[in-house]
Amino acid sequence: MLRLVRYLKDYKVESVLAPLFKFLEAAFELLVPLVIAKIIDIGIGNKDSDYIIKMGILLVTLAVIGLTSAIVAQYFSAKAATGFGTKLRDDLFAHILKFSHAETDILGRETLVTRITNDSDQVQNGVNRFFRLVLRSPFIVAGAFIMSFNIDAKMSLIAFVVILILSIIVALIMSKSIGLYRNVQRKLDKVLGKTGENLTGIRVIRAFSKEKSEISEYDTATEDLYKDQVRVGNISALLNPLTYVVVNLGIVAILQAGGIQVNIGNLTTGQVVALINYMSQILVELVKFANLIILLAKASACAKRINEIFDIKSSIKGGNSELVLNDFEGDIITFENVGFAYPKSKEEAISDITFSVRKGETIGIIGGTGSGKSSLINLIPRFYDISRGSIKIAGRDIKEYTLESIRKNVALVEQKSRLFRGNIRNNLLWGDESATDEELYKAADIAQATDVINSKEGKLDSEVAMYGNNFSGGQKQRLSIARSLVKRAGILILDDSSSALDYATDSRLRKAIREIGNITTLIVSQRIVSIKSADRIIVLDDGKIVGIGTHEELLENNPIYKEIYSSQIMTEED
Template sequence: MLRLIRYLKEYKLESVLAPLFKLLEAAFELLVPLVIARIIDIGIVNKDSKYVINMGILLVSLAMIGLTSAIIAQYFSAKAATGFGTKLRDDLFAHILSFSHAETDVLGRDTLVTRVTNDSDQVQNGVNRFFRLVLRSPFIVAGAFIMSFHIDAKMSLIAFTVIVILAIIVAFIMSKSIELYRNVQRKLDKVLGKTGENLTGIRVIRAFSKESSEILEYNNATKDLYNDQVLVGNISALLNPLTYVVVNLGIVAILQTGAIQVNIGNLTTGQVVALINYMSQILVELVKFANLIILLSKASACAKRINEIFDIKSSISGGSDELNLKDFDGEIIAFENVGFVYPKSKEEALSDITFSVKKGETIGIIGGTGSGKSSLINLIPRFYDISRGSIKLAGRDIKEYSLESIRKNVALVEQKSRLFRGNIRNNLLWGDAKASDKALYEAADIAQAMDVINSKEGKLDSEVAMYGNNFSGGQKQRLSIARSLVKKAGILILDDSSSALDYATDSRLRKAIREIENVTTLIVSQRIVSIKNSDRIIVLDDGRIVGIGTHDELLENSPIYKEIYNSQIMAKEDSDEE
């Protein structure tokens, strides 16, 4: 928790003023029982109505000053805590975005979302409550005890005994609840992950009529979370009743002992009432302070989870050189004996990959499912780092270039097209924020997306829903390709990004892309028709290159390529016959 204090740096004044004004409020509260004692012992006993009225005005004044102090303290506390939470979430989100795919694969999306949202909120609430009670509650407890001691030293021993017993109760409950809160957060991660998985795959679930089994699994996860929440809730719930029992017993002891002292003349009635009021103040503030400690325990558990994310550093760091493909001629890409292993995997996904690509070439990549096609192309923009061998861009090791310059020169269109909420223009401008509408339309024309834009009333300003759900799969693919073309990068990678397009549209797209000058294109596809006209084709099988050549060369020399070709030709003939 202490490591996150740096996010309060810009709120030093608020961080000081909030507890100080709460302290001022507490100071005036401590005076109230003394005023009430005087009203009883002087005003009421002497039947002095004027004195009672004056003391009543004083009580109202103390209440108004205390209320003003409380409002000011709440304002400063809320401002500091909100600013703290905002900066924490911003920094945490930026840190997560710095991770390579390796880190995000290991951590999982659900736990990252939980830590940016729920965990951050818990820590923010802890900070807010801390400012409000960190000085007030201990000050009132200590002050009430001192005031009690000032009234009667022997009677104050009762208050001291109550404080000690309550401290033991709070320590016990806190020790039991901290680890349980951590378990609750971990199981919340699991529930959120299951929620996201089911919502994302709802169509598959319905297609296989798996609603019942998924509901059962979800119910089991939520029941497990519920059981832990009930357990920690029950332990925390012991705090109030135990506290009230102890304090009320203390009040009974004060009433019994005080009655005897009043009877023998050692104490006045007003002093006994003041002692009871101070005991009540101790009760209220100890309950608040105990709840604060429990809340801080929860916030501490969440802060630890957040710090775990901050402690993780990206396994990929960029170099200092800038990649510039415009002025380079020769081998743009070169893989030399590359091997790659995914995190937590024992076997290589890619083994002994060696090939080179010249500037302006179009390279096709084909292979069966799980052959390593996507794994290979993900190494070029350094989403992952290789386990062995080397990758060179423009004749130099890829690790010598900054990540920003690499990704500026590489445009990747993934198989699963992703659009972001906003409008078509905003999505296309991801490729180049300064691009003109003319450039956007040119890119859309090459990507065969003009009919998508023109079919919408708002054209470029047409709305894009979350995940692009108001567009079909083919429309999203074409807009994603257009977005990458706006980037005008030297390397264009299409990772099976035309799978949702019909053959005619796919053909026009490939023809338009071939006409772009000085662009090196890598096309990953399951369709031979999409890559047959490439300058060279790489055939992958089980993470290894089993063939490189033109379409005709591979038909003669590569059994795997020929098998894929024959299966697709036969499938097309069967389809034509139908």
């Protein structure tokens, strides 16, 4: 938790005032039993109505001041805690966005979502409760003990024994619950992961009628989480009954011993009532403090999980040079004996890759499923780092450039088109926030997406649902390509991004892209028709290059390319 205190630096005043006003509230609360004792001993004992009214007004005044202090303390603690939580989540999200694909692959989406949401909320709640109770509860417990000591030293020993026993109970419960709370959070990760997996693949599940088996697996995961939650809940639930039993036994002891002292004249009735009130205050505050400790234990476990994310640094570090492609001539991309393996994988996904791409050239990349096509193109914008060899852009090692300048000059359209909730204009402006409507429509014309935009009533302002679910697969692909073209990057990578398009639309798209000029294009596809007119075609098989050349050259000399062509020729003729 201490490592996260830095997020309170902008809330120093609130962090001081919140516990201070709670402290003030507690101070006035400790005076109440003394006032009640005087009302009983003096006002009621002497039948002095004026004194009772005067002291009654004092009680109301103490209550009003205490309530005002509590409201002010709640305001400052809520302001500091929510500000803390907001800054924490923002920083955590920004930190996660710096991860390479390697880190996100290892960690998994579900645990990252849990730590940004649930874990952050638990820590924020802990900070809020900490400000409200960190001074109040210990002060009232200590103050009530001192007040009872001033009334009668012997009677205060009962309060001391009660405090000691309750402290032992709290320590035991806390020691048992901290580890269990960590297990609960880990199992919550699994449940969220299963939830996300099922919601993402809901169509596949229904297509294969696997609802029952998926429900069974989900029930098993939630049952496992439920058992741990019940277990830690049962341990935490022991706190209240045990504390109430101990404190009520203490009150019984005070009543018995106090009654004897009243009979022999050592104590007054009001003093005994005051002692009981102080014991009740100790009870309430110890229960609050014990719950605070348990909450802080939970928050501490969540803070540790958040810090684990902060401790992970991206394996990809950018250089200091800025990549500029406008005035460069020659080989714009060069792979030299490149090998790459995914995290925790012993085998390389691609091996001994060597080729170069000249500026303005269109390169086709083809191969069977699992041949390494997507792995290869993901290395160009440095989503992953290579295991060996070197990649050069504009004649310099890719690691010498800043990540921002590399990705500014590389436009990538992935296999799975991703649109974000908002409207069409906002999605296209991801390419260039300053682009005009004219530039957006120009990019849409090239991407064959103008009809998609014009078919909507709101045109560029038409709504885009989450994941772009109100568009077809082909429409999403064309809008994704338009978004990349708005970027006006020097390198355009199309990773099987026209698979949902018909041949005619695909043909018009490729022709329009070739006419852009001053752009280097890499087209990854499993359809020969999509790359047939490329300047050169790279054929991949089992992670290795098995052929480079034009369509005619490969058809004549490369058996793998010829085999792919033969399997698709009937479709092309059709």
